[in-house]
Amino acid sequence: MLRVEKLSTFYGNIQALRDVTIRVRRGSITTIIGANGAGKTTLLRTISGLNKARHGLIIFEDQDITNTPPNKIVKMGISHAPQGRQVFGDMTVAENLELGRYSRRFANRAEYKQDIEMVYEVFPILAERSGQLAGTLSGGEQQMLAVGRALMSRPKLLLLDEPSMGLAPKVIQSIFKTLFRLHEQGLSILLVEQDAKIALETADYGYVMRTGKVALGGDAGELLENEEVKKIYLG
Amino acid sequence: MIYGSATVFTLLLVVTLSIKGSTGLQWIVSGLTVGSIYALVAMGFSVIYSSTRVINFAQGEFSMLGGMLMYTFASKAGVPVPLAFILSVIIVTLLGAGFERLAVHPLRYSSVITVIIVTIGFSIFLRAVAKWIWGSDPVKIASFSGDKPIRFLGAALVPQSFWVFGFTALAVLLVFLFFNRTIVGKGMTAAAANPDAASLVGISTSTSSLIAWTIAAALGAAAGIIIAPIKFAAYSVGTMLGLKGFAAAILGGLGSAPGAVVGGLILGVLETIAAGVFPSGYKDAVAFLILILVLLAWPQGLLGRRQDVMA
Ligand SMILES: Nc1ncnc2c1ncn2[C@@H]1O[C@H](COP(=O)(O)OP(=O)(O)OP(=O)(O)O)[C@@H](O)[C@H]1O
Ligand SMILES: [Mg+2]
Numbered sequence: 001m002l003r004v005e006k007l008s009t010f011y012g013n014i015q016a017l018r019d020v021t022i023r024v025r026r027g028s029i030t031t032i033i034g035a036n037g038a039g040k041t042t043l044l045r046t047i048s049g050l051n052k053a054r055h056g057l058i059i060f061e062d063q064d065i066t067n068t069p070p071n072k073i074v075k076m077g078i079s080h081a082p083q084g085r086q087v088f089g090d091m092t093v094a095e096n097l098e099l100g101r102y103s104r105r106f107a108n109r110a111e112y113k114q115d116i117e118m119v120y121e122v123f124p125i126l127a128e129r130s131g132q133l134a135g136t137l138s139g140g141e142q143q144m145l146a147v148g149r150a151l152m153s154r155p156k157l158l159l160l161d162e163p164s165m166g167l168a169p170k171v172i173q174s175i176f177k178t179l180f181r182l183h184e185q186g187l188s189i190l191l192v193e194q195d196a197k198i199a200l201e202t203a204d205y206g207y208v209m210r211t212g213k214v215a216l217g218g219d220a221g222e223l224l225e226n227e228e229v230k231k232i233y234l235g
Numbered sequence: 236m237i238y239g240s241a242t243v244f245t246l247l248l249v250v251t252l253s254i255k256g257s258t259g260l261q262w263i264v265s266g267l268t269v270g271s272i273y274a275l276v277a278m279g280f281s282v283i284y285s286s287t288r289v290i291n292f293a294q295g296e297f298s299m300l301g302g303m304l305m306y307t308f309a310s311k312a313g314v315p316v317p318l319a320f321i322l323s324v325i326i327v328t329l330l331g332a333g334f335e336r337l338a339v340h341p342l343r344y345s346s347v348i349t350v351i352i353v354t355i356g357f358s359i360f361l362r363a364v365a366k367w368i369w370g371s372d373p374v375k376i377a378s379f380s381g382d383k384p385i386r387f388l389g390a391a392l393v394p395q396s397f398w399v400f401g402f403t404a405l406a407v408l409l410v411f412l413f414f415n416r417t418i419v420g421k422g423m424t425a426a427a428a429n430p431d432a433a434s435l436v437g438i439s440t441s442t443s444s445l446i447a448w449t450i451a452a453a454l455g456a457a458a459g460i461i462i463a464p465i466k467f468a469a470y471s472v473g474t475m476l477g478l479k480g481f482a483a484a485i486l487g488g489l490g491s492a493p494g495a496v497v498g499g500l501i502l503g504v505l506e507t508i509a510a511g512v513f514p515s516g517y518k519d520a521v522a523f524l525i526l527i528l529v530l531l532a533w534p535q536g537l538l539g540r541r542q543d544v545m546a
Contacts, residue, residue, distance in 0.1 A: 004238070018373065048435060049434075050431055050434060050435070069439070069441075070434040070435055070437070071434060071437045071439040073440065074435065074436065074437040080435045082431060082432060082435060086429055086432035086435075087432070088425045088429060088432065088433075089427060089428070090424075090428060091421070091424075091425065097423070099418070099421060099422060099425055099436050099438075100419065100530075101435050101436075102418065102422050102436045102437045102438055103437030104434065105418050105419075120241060149436065150435075152436075153436065153437065194283075203438060
């Protein structure tokens with residue numbers, strides 16, 4: 001469904017991605033793990049069009065989407081829940097979700113109802129908090145809102161950047177359970193995580209990134225057994 | 236800070252009224268009149284700034300052009316006032332939108348400073364063209380409903396003031412509804428707070444910029460038209476009006492629409508009282524004294540937020 005070929009992205013003269021090649025199969029959860037600064041966020045930002053690629057290709061459903069602006073990418077069916085949640089803090093939960101379907105704002109009201117009910121069913125707490133300002137939600141609730149907002153565009157592929165960041169183990173478990181449910185309903189997910197254990201346990205495939213390069217890739221189960229991965233990321 | 240300055244400001248109004256009586260009232264009403272105009276111009280600055288981080292130094296020229304076009308349509312060609320008003324606003328708005336597409340949009344990957352310098356160039360260009368079309372003599376535009384003063388508590392108030400208040404209230408309301416009640420406006424508000432997250436839900440920065448310039452040009456033109464019967468219109472009035480509007484925007488907090496209104500009204504009243512109390516040559520100095528003091532002591536302004544202020 002998604003192919004990234006020899007992708008290179010720069011910040012000024014600093015190269016953050018070096019010939020990154022990955023694949024996301026339709027219906028899979030694919031995870032990317034790696035230490036701080038490995039380039040995981042940069043990879044997601046380049047796919048969703050926030051950063052420009054200098055070399056390489058991004059192919060989504062047989063279309064070249066390299067360097068397409070973000071508002072077009074989301075229309076094509078890729079939705080990105082960014083690192084650090086990035087909810088609109090001065091707006092209510094409901095308004096955040098409403099903006100989540102900005103790319104589909106010309107669709108009819110009935111569909112809007114369906115979308116918002118779907119998100120409220122996935123994250124019932126958001127329904128309870130619908131009138132609350134997003135900035136006053138707890139970290140876990142904000143993460144759910146960030147994912148919920150991303151789902152509002154009816155994505156085929158969800159890009160998720162460190163949903164576990166700063167959350168208690170219990171909350172992380174519940175969010176990952178939800179992700180797995182979405183995956184069972186047919187959503188493809190590209191998941192960036194620092195928490196390698198839970199990421200590899202949830203995912204079908206995994207890649208390990210190191211200093212802007214893909215160092216390893218394969219079945220998530222195999223990576224869990226890999227000596228190097230065990231030592232560095234699970235140890 | 237907000238309550239402190241509100242108290243000081245109210246005190247000033249009370250003192251003015253009690254010492255000067257009906258003259259004081261007259262000062263305050265005419266202060267609120269020019270203040271409304273500063274508020275509209277300040278809103279133009281803030282709308283563009285919050286969407287694009289650009290300070291549009293041609294903002295005052297939109298007002299100048301509004302006034303001059305009104306003169307051509309209403310005073311020269313005899314077009315009825317409402318139609319002349321609408322025509323003038325539309326032309327200036329198209330000009331603002333056209334400038335955004337032709338000059339600002341192609342620079343979207345350049346630094347903000349580059350765009351700001353281009354707006355300075357644009358303002359010089361507009362002034363030159365206006366001088367060429369209309370000459371350098373000030374022109375007079377008739378008030379919308381005559382000049383017979385309205386007597387109120389011993390003060391004589393010009394009827395045009397009420398047109399100014401009405402239009403300003405309407406414009407502020409429309410802008411508020413757009414940014415808080417429509418999905419596109421909410422998207423622009425969201426984009427001002429968090430551009431990346433807004434892009435990811437599909438809000439196009441390029442469209443936001445175009446809409447912001449369109450709104451700012453319309454606000455500027457309307458301001459220039461409704462004040463023209465009270466002041467006068469000339470090719471040169473845009474510069475000072477732009478600077479005053481900028482001072483008002485800074486005072487209220489650049490990027491904040493309510494701040495622009497508050498800043499404009501306060502600036503207008505202070506300036507008018509100062510003009511009454513001190514020799515009139517010092518009037519314009521008030522705005523810039525306020526601008527400098529606010530920038531030094533309270534750069535985020537009365538209602539602005541710290542993150543909205545450029546580092
Ligand atoms: N805006 C930026 N300007 C300059 N360099 C940047 C910028 N953003 C990221 N970088 C650099 O690019 C490299 C990759 O950063 P990136 O954020 O993609 O890493 P990451 O794998 O997501 O890390 P983390 O796990 O900490 O989120 C780092 O060396 C980082 O310092
Ligand atoms: Mg990251």
